[in-house]
Amino acid sequence: MDILSKYLLEPVQYEFIQRALIASVTIGISCGLIGTYIMLRRMSLIGDALAHAVLPGVVVSFMVAGKSEAALFIGAVVSGILTVLLIGFVNRNSKIKEDTSIGIIFTGAFALGILLVSQLKQVHIDLSSYLFGDVLGVSTGDITLSMIIMFVIILCIVLFYKQLLLTSFDPTMAMTIGISTTLVHYMLMTLLSMSIVAGLQSVGVILIIAMLITPPATAYLLSSNLKKILLLSAMFGTISAITGLYLSYHFNFASGASIVLVAVVLFMLAFLFSPKEGVVTKLFRRRSASKFVLIEDVIKLSYRFKDEPGKTELVDKIANELGISNSRVEGVIKTLLGKDLMRRTNGSYVLTDEGIKYALRLVRTHRLWETYITNKNVVDIEHIHPEAEKLEHVLTEDMVDELDEELGFPEKDPHGSEIPRK
């Protein structure tokens, strides 16, 4: 409890930490939500570009209005939108491809911003806090601004959910039913510029792109439902922001960098262990799947070779048929003995009644499945699954019955072997 309060609660008593926490959470949510659409529309590059391209707007707003959140906001959004318009203009009027024009325009805008900063000796802009973020220096005005931005973003996503969805997934259909893809694009670009403004103070220009794409990518690995991805992404953004902030407080790390690194660690965890897509998960699943396939194969073969005189002959035959070592076959048989699917008799192993039933079910499935893939266009099936023959191990009993019915309860398989009835 003491440790907990020391590490978790102690920082919160400072007002600047409270402000930093609120600011981080709001940008975690804003960037997580907008970033999901940026990722799905493959616009990460333009996200990065905009983050840099708001600099001249920020500087000009300083020149005109001094340190004012409203001016900063307007300056940044205006220069963001101008950049997007300029990129589009270059695209439409030359054969330069989009990624190239993005590269040209945003570096140009960024350079212009740096030039302006260097010329403005009388106005003090801390360029390094702009570049790398300084979440501990967040003001009350900054918080108000980023809260407003967060609510606008949430509101737009809720109200225009279907327009955003359709233009992201199928812009052609969107146009045929009269949804303006251009309008939606500019709405998204405005929201993007806004979320960048919100994130500048805490994460900085260089790293803000990470808040826009890393949490959504993490969420995307964990779900294939857009609404869940939006929620998860906002959640990962928030977790990264809070955790990063604590790390930055306790270890005196640069706040932007530690927030981003937490986001990347979350991504790596999802990449390795996601239940559906994780690299490590897949490895385990493949191993347990192949073990399961092996067990079923041994049952089937024990049934086929049930007349072998002794256990060495039986194990030999099975090992030969499957192309694996005798000791592996014995290992599997041991498992089967444990499950009461096999038992020992004088000098050999035989299937129990339960085992025979299992074996017959496997034979039936196998022969029905073979009949099915022969009747159907085999190419089609191989297209669905490269190892078609392994699919028989995943068919449930209901599916097998359905298959049987669809095939009209055949008596023989394509090789002429009898298909056992239920």
Added chain:
Amino acid sequence: MNVITVKNLTISYHKKPAIKGVNLNIAPGSVIGIIGPNGAGKSTLLKGMLGLLPFDTGEIKIFGDDINKSRKRISYIPQREQFDWDFPINVEDVVMMGRFAHLPIVGFPKAGDKKIVNQVLQKVEMDKYSKRQIRQLSGGQQQRVFLARALAQESDIYFLDEPFVGVDAKTERAIFGLMQELKNNGKTLLVVHHDLSMVKDYFDKLILINQTLIAYGDSEDVFTPELINKTYGGRLTMLQKTEELVS
């Protein structure tokens, strides 16, 4: 009244015409095949009629008026390769997009829309898969889902770009059955197709196109060796070549 009128339509990409001077009058209640070799401009014609591409010359009327007046009544099923199959969306949500045409700008789907979605999913026999992510479907099933989406839109004109590509015989029959049913309900279907077998069985009328309109008429009349040859075999005429050079 004609459902679609196309007058002297020319559409170019980067100043090179993809289709030139096309004239068509399409009456309701028929299934029309658009036939031609790769690159003939079939998809371009379709997108042009949908008002998705700017055109150099010509005029298109849908129900005798500007297309923007009848967008709800038109649905389009694009070529399959156009989609990102990893998009986080399931079958049911794709089909619901068909209802978007009828919702107000900030409206959400209602119970009635969900009912329609279920009905069309049953119709294409995909109701069992309503929660599946679209990558986890076979090619034929994917095609059915997009067909269901068009049905959910309850439109009067259907534009289909190569609906039979990558589907098995069963799905092909199912799609054909649906097309007939729609036609019998007075709908108009324009179907891009580039396989010449079955053409006469599938389509009442044919549009033969290879940059210019080669022929348009009843399948019986225009599906002749000469016209097909002209559409597929015939290289560009000298006149077309020189035109290409000066354009």
